[in-house]
Amino acid sequence: MKLALWTYEGPPHVGAMRIATAMRGVHYVLHAPQGDTYADLLFTMIERRAERPPVTYTTFQARDLGGDTAELFKNAARDAVARFKPQALMVGASCTAELIQDDPGGLAEALALPIPVVPLELPSYQKKENWGAAETFYQMVRAFAKKDPGATPPVVGPRCNVLGPTGLGFRHRDDLVEVQRLLASIGVEVSVVAPWQATPADLARLPEASFNVVLYPETAGLAASYLKRTLGQPHTRTIPIGVRGTEDFVREVAELAGLDPEAAVARARDASTGRSAWYSASVDATYLTGKRVFIFGDASHAIAAARVAADELGFKVVGLGTYSREFAREVREAAARHGIEALISDDYLEVEAAVASAEPELVLGTQMERHIAKRLSIPCAVISAPVHVQDFPARYSPQMGFEGANVLFDTWVHPLMMGLEEHLLGMFRNDFEFHADAAASHLGAGAGPARPAIPVARAVVAPPADIVMAAVPPANAPPATVRAEADAAAPVALSWAPDAERELGKIPFFVRGKARRNTERFAAEQGLTVITRTTLYEAKAHYGR
Amino acid sequence: MNAPIAIEVLRERGQREVFCGLTGIIWLHRKIQDAFFLVVGSRTCAHLIQSAAGVMIFAEPRFATAIIDDRDLAGLADANEELDRVVDQLLARRPDIRLLFLVGSCPSEVIKLDLSRAAERLGARYLPQVRVLNYSGSGIETTFTQGEDACLASLVPQMAQSHEAAQLLIVGSLADVVEDQLVGLLTEMGIEQVACLPPRRAGDLPAVGPHTRFLLAQPFLADTARALEARGARPLPAPFPLGVEGTRGWLAAAAAAFDVAPERLDAVVEAPIARARAALARHKPLLEGKRVFFFPDSQLEIPLARFLARELSMQLVEVGTPYLHRAHLQQEIEWLPEGVRLVEGQDVDLQLARCREARPDLVVCGLGLANPLEAEGMTTKWSIELVFTPIQGFEQAGDLAELFARPFVRRALISGAGSTTRGAAA
Ligand code: SF4
Ligand code: SF4
Numbered sequence: 001m002k003l004a005l006w007t008y009e010g011p012p013h014v015g016a017m018r019i020a021t022a023m024r025g026v027h028y029v030l031h032a033p034q035g036d037t038y039a040d041l042l043f044t045m046i047e048r049r050a051e052r053p054p055v056t057y058t059t060f061q062a063r064d065l066g067g068d069t070a071e072l073f074k075n076a077a078r079d080a081v082a083r084f085k086p087q088a089l090m091v092g093a094s095c096t097a098e099l100i101q102d103d104p105g106g107l108a109e110a111l112a113l114p115i116p117v118v119p120l121e122l123p124s125y126q127k128k129e130n131w132g133a134a135e136t137f138y139q140m141v142r143a144f145a146k147k148d149p150g151a152t153p154p155v156v157g158p159r160c161n162v163l164g165p166t167g168l169g170f171r172h173r174d175d176l177v178e179v180q181r182l183l184a185s186i187g188v189e190v191s192v193v194a195p196w197q198a199t200p201a202d203l204a205r206l207p208e209a210s211f212n213v214v215l216y217p218e219t220a221g222l223a224a225s226y227l228k229r230t231l232g233q234p235h236t237r238t239i240p241i242g243v244r245g246t247e248d249f250v251r252e253v254a255e256l257a258g259l260d261p262e263a264a265v266a267r268a269r270d271a272s273t274g275r276s277a278w279y280s281a282s283v284d285a286t287y288l289t290g291k292r293v294f295i296f297g298d299a300s301h302a303i304a305a306a307r308v309a310a311d312e313l314g315f316k317v318v319g320l321g322t323y324s325r326e327f328a329r330e331v332r333e334a335a336a337r338h339g340i341e342a343l344i345s346d347d348y349l350e351v352e353a354a355v356a357s358a359e360p361e362l363v364l365g366t367q368m369e370r371h372i373a374k375r376l377s378i379p380c381a382v383i384s385a386p387v388h389v390q391d392f393p394a395r396y397s398p399q400m401g402f403e404g405a406n407v408l409f410d411t412w413v414h415p416l417m418m419g420l421e422e423h424l425l426g427m428f429r430n431d432f433e434f435h436a437d438a439a440a441s442h443l444g445a446g447a448g449p450a451r452p453a454i455p456v457a458r459a460v461v462a463p464p465a466d467i468v469m470a471a472v473p474p475a476n477a478p479p480a481t482v483r484a485e486a487d488a489a490a491p492v493a494l495s496w497a498p499d500a501e502r503e504l505g506k507i508p509f510f511v512r513g514k515a516r517r518n519t520e521r522f523a524a525e526q527g528l529t530v531i532t533r534t535t536l537y538e539a540k541a542h543y544g545r
Numbered sequence: 546m547n548a549p550i551a552i553e554v555l556r557e558r559g560q561r562e563v564f565c566g567l568t569g570i571i572w573l574h575r576k577i578q579d580a581f582f583l584v585v586g587s588r589t590c591a592h593l594i595q596s597a598a599g600v601m602i603f604a605e606p607r608f609a610t611a612i613i614d615d616r617d618l619a620g621l622a623d624a625n626e627e628l629d630r631v632v633d634q635l636l637a638r639r640p641d642i643r644l645l646f647l648v649g650s651c652p653s654e655v656i657k658l659d660l661s662r663a664a665e666r667l668g669a670r671y672l673p674q675v676r677v678l679n680y681s682g683s684g685i686e687t688t689f690t691q692g693e694d695a696c697l698a699s700l701v702p703q704m705a706q707s708h709e710a711a712q713l714l715i716v717g718s719l720a721d722v723v724e725d726q727l728v729g730l731l732t733e734m735g736i737e738q739v740a741c742l743p744p745r746r747a748g749d750l751p752a753v754g755p756h757t758r759f760l761l762a763q764p765f766l767a768d769t770a771r772a773l774e775a776r777g778a779r780p781l782p783a784p785f786p787l788g789v790e791g792t793r794g795w796l797a798a799a800a801a802a803f804d805v806a807p808e809r810l811d812a813v814v815e816a817p818i819a820r821a822r823a824a825l826a827r828h829k830p831l832l833e834g835k836r837v838f839f840f841p842d843s844q845l846e847i848p849l850a851r852f853l854a855r856e857l858s859m860q861l862v863e864v865g866t867p868y869l870h871r872a873h874l875q876q877e878i879e880w881l882p883e884g885v886r887l888v889e890g891q892d893v894d895l896q897l898a899r900c901r902e903a904r905p906d907l908v909v910c911g912l913g914l915a916n917p918l919e920a921e922g923m924t925t926k927w928s929i930e931l932v933f934t935p936i937q938g939f940e941q942a943g944d945l946a947e948l949f950a951r952p953f954v955r956r957a958l959i960s961g962a963g964s965t966t967r968g969a970a971a
Contacts, residue, residue, distance in 0.1 A: 125618060
């Protein structure tokens, strides 16, 4: 028994659901109690799927247990086939049904259904979601991919399958588009993509390619090794994340496809708009140097993120870990390359403690680490499942390929910039423009108890530069803006005494506009015409209550 | 009490698309602020609570799961020792906890892990610091809100014996703000002895006895009511405090039992009723005449349907409920318009077919169905929001109407924005 506050992975049958929802023409009959239907909302709410997952739950109750839960299962399977008319049926048990040992596979077989049935044995008390997805995909491939090489036409030209994208995957939808573009740019044809949108008939055509591209070893690793074993199809091992990862991936693909690797890399680069490398090299990014970063996620994303962080952004990797024990060895090796020890744990509290003690300046993790980082006030970006509704952005946002590298640059650097702003705000928190309950910047302007503007005073003074400053500039705004503000001509109705003007100049530029406005408003209310240094401090005292 | 009226109820026993009773932990742990809920279950149970809790991850939660693994399944003696170890670990970490619930799940029940004995054993070790109780939130025994029923029922034997004069007990968890309002109205009417179950702190568990009269604030508390009656308390038949009529009827039941003069009741409720009516009037034009279809979820469906039909003039196409407790819902059922289709239990595919056929203006359903139905062009309201939002009492009547009006408002607002791309998920 293990105490769990939050879990990184669901049970293995949720992994099976990720395969069923990704594919077309299959239906999954799951022997499970009613509460297990919660899993539907992962797909309909988090992924915003427009259809219900193709899953029928038997929803047996306590009163059925003495009686015939097996009969319930058989009826559910029969009804599902009649109602949904799938090309193939997946059958299995959730944790509770596993204990009552009804053997869904045997029961379904006894029904002599008109379609193929794939029984899934997913031990709920040992295994977890990703393994469940990998095992299910493997079972589907084993059931449907033709094994007789003679039955398959010989492969002509460079042709591969793309394996791995599932339902509820972290950016799988966009990664797939990006990798397909990448493959097209170097002249490699894609035969079958699976499990995403694949039918059982598509799986049958898997042998019609000379090699496999594995996007996510977590979900496609088992199937890919099976295809290698039985059909002799080799598969890629490089994850195309980051500029270097993408280039290495292209080289690996080119070799498997019998193309010139360096020429392929050149073609792939020509076909894309990679900005991340230049952005990282530009002087503006100097402040990223040596930023301490803590990385946690599924193994593939964590290892790739560590490489990008260190080699492409110049960060220092101070923590690297994964919740997937299945890939502990790979993550340990990667951690060793960064001179640290890997954290292999699915205990959220242990991860939190590790983050706190590593004192990172940036956390790259899952939604769990995002919350840890929030609590510790450390900037954070999400790089891996478990997914959240925010991980399905409306815009195209791949993690893989050259466009993915651009996305990584933006999404990792943004929180650091926001963090910098927070920091500056904190530094001047005791300034008269700030108060302890000021809203965090990510809540946007106007959130929280902002001071109400008094339009009368604005009408009196309103120097144009104030309008420039009204939109608080980013911390690294060009100096020109600052000067424009400082040189702003004094308003007609009110004038600033030179000592007051000098004092104003000492206030940090990004809050100076507001200080000026407040002081002028105060002076107007007091009926003053000249603002002195004293007025400035009186205004500060007035608004700083 | 009148004899229950005859109503036609369609009973279905097919696939249910409803949460199990574990879900109640999400609002119960907010309500009883020094209680901890330890589910003894599987990874599925942990995942369910986490998925339903959503954003509440920001605080260290007062719930967790002791995940059973294959070693525990090897022998039961082992599982008990393991559970004790987990509880020790937990209580060492959370010294602020005064009440620990061991919550049973399907797996713990199927392997016959005796949580009542475990609670006794652990209680003996941790009392008086921590009281340890148990109840079942399993999906084979409980549906969604029945988890709260089981939880509250487990508290009843813990309540002290009261021999005092008449006391009113409000039963069922309400948002604090609602509870304060209702207690305030009762006090204004002159009913001084009012207590609530569940209490906000474990130590404030009210007493119960033959002079206790109780009012259910929620329709799903059959076991709790039975347990209270076994302690001598007597139920006050009443509608549920949703909308003007329901709230007034609920307060009137208390008034009658505590000899409050009708004039006094009227005086107390007059102003809040006027406010509630004004708030309802704002939403009525949008809702009037609209046809609504309820999928079964929280057992709140019948009182909600009654409110929508009588106070907002909506038409009821179908009202599904996971269970129908006729005794507690008698008044509510009498208030329903004649000929409404009531469905108890569920067969989700058949129900979806009826829903598609009826093309209602508004579908009240769970999160698993809402987006798919929206993608089919239907307007939906998530039923779970009705459980998490303060909706009872006069001051919330307008908010309740607004919850049903919002989907229409929103649809109208964005109807020009490319509705053809609905459901572009794939
Ligand atoms: S239905 Fe049973 S197994 Fe499923 S989450 Fe609820 S208690 Fe756990
Ligand atoms: S702006 Fe908000 S979300 Fe973004 S890094 Fe800062 S605190 Fe986190």
